Amino acid sequence: MTGTDADSDATPSSTLPRRQLGRFLHDQRDANGFTIAAAAKLVDLSASALQRIEAGQTQKVRKQDVRALCELYGVDPSETDSAVDLAALARTQGWYHAYGGLYSDAYNMYVGLEAAARQQITYHEHIPGLLQTADYARAIISAYPGFSSRDDIDRRVEHRLKRQAIVTRKTNPVALEVLLHESALHRVVGNRRIMAAQLRHLAEISKLNNVTLRIHPFEAGLTWGMPYRLFAILYFDAGTRNDPIEPPIVYLEGGPTPDVYLEKPEEVRLYSELAAAIRSVSLDEGRTRELIRRVTKEFERDQH
Template sequence: MGRFLREWREANGFTLAAAAKLVDLSASALQRIEAGQTQKVRKQDVRALCDVYGVGSSETAAAIDLATIARMQGWYRAYGGLYSDAFNMYVGLEAAARRLITYHEHVPGLLQTSDYARAVIGAYPGFVSSSDIDRRVEYRMKRQAIITRKTNPVALEVLLHESALHRVIGSRRTMEAQLRHLAEVSKLPNVILRIHPYSAGLAWGMRHGSFTILEFDTTTTADGPVEPPIVFIEGGPAQDVYLEKRDDVRLYSEFASAIRSAALEDQPTRELVRRVTKEFEHDQH
């Protein structure tokens, strides 16, 4: 919503101060709205801004809908302080997305078992308290509701590098259970799991990290959706990155397509996952 309002303001040649004055807001308040840094967005302010910018009725209604969503207290806010504001914002966007396309070289959080998640989270030197780790694992498990909920579950496509099946996280028993879970969750009608095998080499001839493309189900205008897709790149030890520009999103969409075209189809993916699962099972006997 903030991006939508900012683009309309700039298209009409208004400065932040000028637009804010016309609707009885402070420039700092309008800046926070445009940056997505506040939930306290009044519908009447959004309507007034749309009137000033000459926004059509259907797009104004869509913007007001987004303002309503922005005021909702997401469940993830109960876990405030566990992660950065940037990542907490990602979780909110993830919950609102219609479709997620993600590439990883480890099992992504939405498909992790609790033991796998605990091993990943517990390995980070900054997380030392067992209760702190427990809350983070709980937080991650709650995120997974978006793919199993009965109403409008998110469409999830996971492009997973084959190395994720062999890299031991936690223990071999943990890996066996995790891979069994992968095989089962891949049967959900809204989930696609495709393994990018070692034999496929490097997509576009380059090494790259994990990324997620988030697509939203909002009103579409002649110029595209009110809430366009974005790319999220988790920074790990560094800062998380959001890419919003159309060319950047297009580039990552084409990159995902290249990885997809070299990945195994659904059934061969499931067979590979089950084969590696049996190797972990055999090693324990």
């Protein structure tokens, strides 16, 4: 029996790092054409142990096993270090998690969760990444003081656009509900030409069957009487008895500070209630598109 075969901790740890680690290792194995049995044998694990690691079911994942798997799959050193960090975080006790600076752009924490989710409900005060045009994304990314290289900016823009495939793909696209504050339509990102094109794109993509877009108008005031951070609630596939294989997660965008992930059921429920409260005072989809088109015309007119 290997060190990962026995997994009987009494105190629960966060499922988030081990779920992310499991996805990463599964994707790397799949990309390199290894079966679970073949990969496990080559790193001296049992097939069942590797299967549980990939499923995020093993709380105590040994760092040496993760490093051996990464070496087998040809993972570069920085990605390997990030994977080993995830193995260490898999032992974290408690439910509140703030992560920052640990994950590469190629496979960071949120992008992995986003790609695995079947449904996402999100509140934003700027156009969310999944609905951005290339020019809008470039204007946002290039404004950050840490991103000065054109190649680096272009790579990040390309990566952001690739993420959008989960919305536009024909097979099993994510069910996306966006609650967008009206200020996002008026805040100029880049220039007025970029804004006009972005809003035209927003109106069109909101017609997709899997996308629901509602504007939270200025006149609705402050829901619950308090400011709140940009958030996303991610829901994952259900099992055969309609029990979730993975529990839902709330993601709070940190901006210059670390992002926060909440897994505790009552916290997820609280944000679900907040989303419902925002939705209840938001414009319906038809009025949302009318407002977007009206603001688009203002940007188009002001270009001349």
